[in-house]
Structures are given as C-alpha cells and as structure tokens.
Amino acid sequence: MTIERYIVYGAGAVGSVVGGLLYRAGRKVCLMARPSHVSAIADRGLRLETPTEVFTLDVPAESSVTRLKPSPGDAILLSVKATQTAAAAAELAAHFPADTPVFCLQNGVANEPVVATSFANVYPVLVLFNAVLPEPGRVILTITDFLAVGRFPAGTDALTAQVAADLTVAGLPTREHPDAMAVKWGKLIGNLNNALLAVTDCYWQKAFADPAMLAMMRAIMDEGLRVLAAAGISPADVTGRFDIRAQVEAFAARRLEFSDTPPEQRGYPSMWQDLHFRRPETEVDYLNGEIVRLGQQYGVPTPINRALMAAVAESIQTRQGVGQFPLERLQARIAQGETAS
Incomplete structure (x- = not known):
C-alpha cells in the first residue's frame, strides 16, 4: 500500500500543524475537527504560524467522518486526547476498513492497544514539538523538535518509511524507530x-x-x-x-x-x-x-x-x-x- 490521503482525525493544535504542513508539501489531506475550527478554516483558511513564517492554507476540513468517502490509499492520523480514543476508534471502525493504517499522534501509552482492537495496522508516533490553538482557524508551532514512528507493538515497514519521508519533506524531521512504544x-x-x-x-x-x-x-x-x-x-x-x-x-x-x-x-x-x-x-x-x-x-x-x-x-x-x-x-x-x- 501507498498512502494517497492523510485524514487527521481530531485536528486540534498538533493535528492541524501536521496536517497543514503535509498539505503545504503537496500531500492530499483532510482535517477532521471541531465545528468551530472547521467553520473558521472554511471562511478564511488555516492560519499556521511557525517560529520563522506565517502562512494560510486552504486545507480541506470536515466536522463529521460521515462526509468522507473512504479510499484504499487512506491513512488516519489520530490526534484526539487519550480520553477520546475508544470513542474515536469505534467511530472510525464503522466507516473505514479494518486494514486502514492508523497512526497515533497522541500522549501516553494506552491508545495503541485500544485502536488495535479495531484496526490491524497501528503505528505509534512520538511527537516532541509543541503547538497551541489560541482560536479556531489559527495554530502556532511554538517549539520544534523531531518525530519518530514505528509499528505497534514493534517494528517498522514500508508505511513507516513513507510517513517518515512525507513528514520530513513537510518540515517535521521524522525517523523510524523499531520500538516506538x-x-x-x-x-x-x-x-x-x-x-x-x-x-x-x-x-x-x-x-x-x-x-x-x-x-x-x-x-x-x-x-x-x-x-x-x-x-x-x-x-x-x-x-x-x-x-x-x-x-x-x-x-x-x-x-x-x-x-x-x-x-x-x-x-x-x-x-x-x-x-x-x-x-x-x-x-x-x-x-x-x-x-x-x-x-x-x-x-x-x-x-x-x-x-x-x-x-x-x-x-x-x-x-x-x-x-x-x-x-x-x-x-x-x-x-x-x-x-x-
């Protein structure tokens, strides 16, 4: 499989930065976010501020997963809080095939086991940068650092290589790691x-x-x-x-x-x-x-x-x-x- 579209489910501060930068780098992206955030993006675009530049992106955004038509090349970037993981996995499983790769851009160590009950291909992602969402439609990348990605429970594969390459090209240096947990x-x-x-x-x-x-x-x-x-x-x-x-x-x-x-x-x-x-x-x-x-x-x-x-x-x-x-x-x-x- 080759990833053709990134669906960022739970696009708050971190998810919007990742999705926005991937979109800017030419990748196909859709943000799934709160209605207020989606509405602001629809009205005036996603304003993304980094330590070196500010730009606005007309990135696609939706507030309901039912508005998406799943495709074989989809990958889900899950960035909801750990408290919401079980509900998110259940909703996603109702709309996407069980072999859809899910990348967990989340804090803690409890998310991947929960997602793995619904999806066969789960990937932990370490996110060390910091971002804030001060208002709908605007995100700020405040502290930059690298990311790491691997398979759950361990290992790497062709998709970890693609994601690492895509994120690096987007401006988020990312490496593969065989023990991401x-x-x-x-x-x-x-x-x-x-x-x-x-x-x-x-x-x-x-x-x-x-x-x-x-x-x-x-x-x-x-x-x-x-x-x-x-x-x-x-x-x-x-x-x-x-x-x-x-x-x-x-x-x-x-x-x-x-x-x-x-x-x-x-x-x-x-x-x-x-x-x-x-x-x-x-x-x-x-x-x-x-x-x-x-x-x-x-x-x-x-x-x-x-x-x-x-x-x-x-x-x-x-x-x-x-x-x-x-x-x-x-x-x-x-x-x-x-x-x-």
Whole structure:
C-alpha cells in the first residue's frame, strides 16, 4: 500500500500543524475537527504560524467522518486526547476498513492497544514539538523538535518509511524507530510535567529558565523513572537520543534564550490549555495516573504524581482555570502526601 490521503482525525493544535504542513508539501489531506475550527478554516483558511513564517492554507476540513468517502490509499492520523480514543476508534471502525493504517499522534501509552482492537495496522508516533490553538482557524508551532514512528507493538515497514519521508519533506524531521512504544514511555516521563505547568500556570520556556521549576520537573521525572525501573520498563533506546531527561537538560541549557520568550512563541502543554479553557477533562489519568497505578502495583511511593493528579482534579472541579497551585502550595501538598504515606 501507498498512502494517497492523510485524514487527521481530531485536528486540534498538533493535528492541524501536521496536517497543514503535509498539505503545504503537496500531500492530499483532510482535517477532521471541531465545528468551530472547521467553520473558521472554511471562511478564511488555516492560519499556521511557525517560529520563522506565517502562512494560510486552504486545507480541506470536515466536522463529521460521515462526509468522507473512504479510499484504499487512506491513512488516519489520530490526534484526539487519550480520553477520546475508544470513542474515536469505534467511530472510525464503522466507516473505514479494518486494514486502514492508523497512526497515533497522541500522549501516553494506552491508545495503541485500544485502536488495535479495531484496526490491524497501528503505528505509534512520538511527537516532541509543541503547538497551541489560541482560536479556531489559527495554530502556532511554538517549539520544534523531531518525530519518530514505528509499528505497534514493534517494528517498522514500508508505511513507516513513507510517513517518515512525507513528514520530513513537510518540515517535521521524522525517523523510524523499531520500538516506538518504548520511545512513547520516554515521552510519558516528560509529559508528567504537563500537570505541573497547568496547575502553576507556567509555559515550557519559562519552566526551563526557572531553577525552582527545573528542580521540580526533575523530581517528577525521577519519581516516574523509579516506577518504570521497578516495572521493568525501559523508556529510552540504546543511543540515548530518545531519553526524555536528556531532552529536558538540553532545553535547560538554553536558559538565557528562553528567559524572555515573547507571548506569541510561548509553548503550553495541552493540559494547560484544557484548564485554561475550563474543559471538563484532561489526560492526567493517562500520564501521571499511569505512574501512580504502576507505583501502587510495584510498591514504589508516588507522592509527587499523586499530588499533581489531585491538583488537576481540584482545578477542574473549581473551574477557575490555570495557576491555582503556585509552586509553594504544590510543594506543601507533596509534603503532606509524603507524611501520610
């Protein structure tokens, strides 16, 4: 099979960037997104802002999968939140053949097994860039980095080669990796910090430039890595290129560069955006929750990740947005949890 069309199902910030850049590179693309986003794209195109340029794309977009006619060369780029994966897989399975390749551009490690119950060809995709969707029809690529793709549960094939080539030509450097799920475990360790930035109201560059935030980020990841070690899960490959701690340290080395990032270039995790827009759910259970559950199973204390989950839950309940837990308040909560345990 050769991919003839990319259907980006759940085209929010990440999906719109990927789909938009593929479309700009000459690939056939259709975005599946919320009605407000689709309407804005229909009215004035997709405005895509990168660190070096701004352009508008007349990319096709639909709000209902029923409006698409499946074709043999279709590939699905799944970019919904982990909370929506089961429903998305069920809807897609009702309209697309079971051999349609599905590429999971999602956080966490729970998506691929769910999709694999409906589709035979499932592909984990590691996404390390950051993007935000400040308003319908407009997306901003704030922090750029590479992508990686492989088969689920392991391996590579002709489609991973094509996707890697297509994304690279589109401006998103992508490589194949034979153990993409191990790589996704590595990203999960980094994504544990999403909750920290959301409840403290902080963006990535500011966190990298703040010694206190960096110390907390390292502590969060170290707790997660202790849990994975106890569970026998390795989150990095032999080269260390996909070691998420190394990624954080590399960004930390750019502290001066990040110390005065203009507002339009600030990178916020999707969980920050969820709390900011008062959405009723986040992916915290699929990120920090994975560590808490594994910690409980293998007898490893997880007071930091437990505190973060509680802080996110309280922020959702109060509907007061981001920043309800300044770092000092969060540290006090963590200390309480350590004492209780």
